[in-house]
Amino acid sequence: MRTTSDRIRQAVSFELLGLSIVTPLFGWVFDHPLDEMGVLTVAGATVATGWNYLFNLGFDRLLQRRRGDTNKTLPIRVAHAFLFETTLLLILLPLFAWWLDISLLAALLMDLSFAAFYLVYAFVFTWGYDTLFPPDRPLREAS
Template identity: 25%
Template structure:
């Protein structure tokens, strides 16, 4: 008897994205408004759009990541530190392809300014992502595999 791979449901992924982005948006606006000396509304709007972009990317990226693991017959869970690092870094690199051009337009930054901000922000996001995903796995564990 074969077991189905242990994958999170679409609703669980949606909950993950909403909680992740909500907490991250709050922290981002709280910190960036002072660092960039910008109004909360401008930073908040920027953060909401980036958050929506990230949520869409997050959903599709995580589904694809799981399918790649399944294709290579790698267990989905538990996810050790090395796999979490790989997951987080590859997510952020992919997201930067959209976030740097958007940052240039919204913040009226040069490419170098937008790239610098994105790299610094990404380093902070990587740390947050590692901590958040570890905590999420502990708080919302994956249900056991179901036999076929």
């Protein structure tokens, strides 16, 4: 399992890199001023960072309990990314609607676009992070 400091490094680096990509891209795509979109993405990233930490901790604990390790196969990585983005979408939907003063339906469509971007980004980032910083493997007793 990862240490707390490693989980914090992972969550913060995930959000900083994601913000640097998504803020200008979605400001342009949705035709909102960069400062308006910037405040929204920073607020969303703040919520997402906390959720990232809690979700990954819970996900790894579940893997550890069920499988005895935290190694992620391709199907597990896909499920991980999908579950994280789905739960985050539900958390952020009211924030999008309120900040941009748009309907919940319009916010849902925008939020789904963000989720689609972050679904792919989360998969690629987490795989890359695990490659650069492999999680500690539990010691196994010799038989």
